[in-house]
Amino acid sequence: MSRGIPKQERQAALLMKLKQDPFLTDEELSRVFCVSIQTIRLDRMEIGIPELRQRIRELAAESYGKVKSISGKEIVGELIDLELGKSGISVLQTDSQMAFEKTKVVRGHFIFAQAESLAIAVIDAPVALTGVANIKYKFPVHAGEKLVAKAEVVRVRANKYFVWVKTKVRDNEAFRGKFILVSLQND
Numbered sequence: 001m002s003r004g005i006p007k008q009e010r011q012a013a014l015l016m017k018l019k020q021d022p023f024l025t026d027e028e029l030s031r032v033f034c035v036s037i038q039t040i041r042l043d044r045m046e047i048g049i050p051e052l053r054q055r056i057r058e059l060a061a062e063s064y065g066k067v068k069s070i071s072g073k074e075i076v077g078e079l080i081d082l083e084l085g086k087s088g089i090s091v092l093q094t095d096s097q098m099a100f101e102k103t104k105v106v107r108g109h110f111i112f113a114q115a116e117s118l119a120i121a122v123i124d125a126p127v128a129l130t131g132v133a134n135i136k137y138k139f140p141v142h143a144g145e146k147l148v149a150k151a152e153v154v155r156v157r158a159n160k161y162f163v164w165v166k167t168k169v170r171d172n173e174a175f176r177g178k179f180i181l182v183s184l185q186n187d
Helices: 007-020 026-033 037-047 052-064 108-122
Strands: 078-083 087-093 128-137 146-157 160-169 172-183
Touching (some): 007 026, 007 037, 026 037, 078 108, 087 108, 108 128, 108 146, 108 160, 108 172
Antiparallel strands (some): 078 087, 087 146, 128 172, 146 160, 160 172
16 A cells, blocks of 8 residues: 555555454554554544454354354364354464474464364364364464464265365465364264
């Protein structure tokens, strides 16, 4: 964006930008709009957009009640969006306790756990287990980076759900998983 954009236009653009990506921080928005962080905060307050933590809490509160297959507290990361049987999004803020001490690289099982729990949460079944997981780690994730996982149910065949999960750090895909989940119906 260019410098000197009128306030009303900037606020309208800010609103659109946050609808596209509600996970943007004030710092990231200040770089996008070439204004100070304080200007972004004032703009957000004027148009009634809460800070990042509050936006995430609001999105999460709506989504957790929809989950059928596992309890909300079993989901690794924060569930932000969920459309049962279709798609879902979760966010995991990594920290040093998730990483190897020497390299500060996040251990793979945390990344996998976020993807697997999101895949299970997104399917429209009362009980489900992972039958097959085909995964690929594309680059190392370092402590402090935010993982945004997006799951999509791509096919349902009988009691099998095929779910793809792509996890990104910023706009780069760090992990992808193709899961076949099996629904266990209690007759």
